[in-house]
Amino acid sequence: MKIAPSILSSDYVNMERDIHVVEEAGADVIHVDIMDGHFVPNLSFGPGIVSALRPITNLPLDVHLMVTDPDMWIEPFAKAGADTIMAHVEATPHIHRTLQLMKASGVKAGIVVNPGTSLSTIDELLPNVDQVLVMTVNPGFGGQKFLPEMADKVRRLSDMRKARGLQFDIEVDGGISDQTIESCLTAGADIFVAGSYVFSKGEPAAQIAKLRAFEH
Numbered sequence: 001m002k003i004a005p006s007i008l009s010s011d012y013v014n015m016e017r018d019i020h021v022v023e024e025a026g027a028d029v030i031h032v033d034i035m036d037g038h039f040v041p042n043l044s045f046g047p048g049i050v051s052a053l054r055p056i057t058n059l060p061l062d063v064h065l066m067v068t069d070p071d072m073w074i075e076p077f078a079k080a081g082a083d084t085i086m087a088h089v090e091a092t093p094h095i096h097r098t099l100q101l102m103k104a105s106g107v108k109a110g111i112v113v114n115p116g117t118s119l120s121t122i123d124e125l126l127p128n129v130d131q132v133l134v135m136t137v138n139p140g141f142g143g144q145k146f147l148p149e150m151a152d153k154v155r156r157l158s159d160m161r162k163a164r165g166l167q168f169d170i171e172v173d174g175g176i177s178d179q180t181i182e183s184c185l186t187a188g189a190d191i192f193v194a195g196s197y198v199f200s201k202g203e204p205a206a207q208i209a210k211l212r213a214f215e216h
């Protein structure tokens with residue numbers, strides 16, 4: 001079980017402090033949400049955030065691209081120091097090429113499916129990915145309500161992985177809390193993104209410990 005705090009909900013004027021707090025609390029990954037105002041109705045950060053964070057933490061930086069033209073951003077984010085880049089399958093008609101660009105840039109390659117997107121859209125890609133992110137809210141904002149029916153989607157993806165002997169990680173993102181994490185964990189998810197639950201609902205270290213308590 002890996003916990004990936006999303007800096008979208010961190011204190012932007014104290015981000016270095018917040019990163020160190022979650023690092024010391026045992027976070028496994030830092031999740032970086034990139035929004036372009038087109039693919040999702042919100043704006044967040046550019047590659048500069050990854051350049052700024054790279055020297056202050058040893059944790060992997062996972063970049064979640066919520067942008068309409070993911071291909072043009074892969075190299076800039078890879079050069080900035082991203083470890084994993086994830087692109088939405090809905091964001092481009094050429095997601096296979098997007099994955100090739102990720103591999104060529106030397107980062108781990110991830111794909112993302114929105115709540116309304118069928119797993120059939122990523123079936124052909126599964127042997128080529130390191131990570132699949134199942135959105136458990138519609139992307140664009142932190143602090144939204146978890147969609148409980150997504151746990152079944154995680155279970156079906158986990159079954160596909162097992163049936164085909166594949167090794168990719170399954171990540172969930174959106175509304176993850178002590179109320180919702182267990183359904184995703186038992187369904188087969190490996191990486192748990194949490195934004196508002198970690199940074200806005202209490203002391204981040206205590207919040208991470210509460211999520212970790214579900215590990216079995």
Ligand code: DX5
Pocket residue numbers: 006008009031033064137138139140141142143144173174175176193194195196197
């Ligand atoms: C949503 C983002 C999430 C967001 C999650 O569009 O992809 O990573 O930060 O925030 P919470 O955990 O508050 O739902």
Ligand code: ZN
Pocket residue numbers: 006031032033064173193
């Ligand atoms: Zn995200």
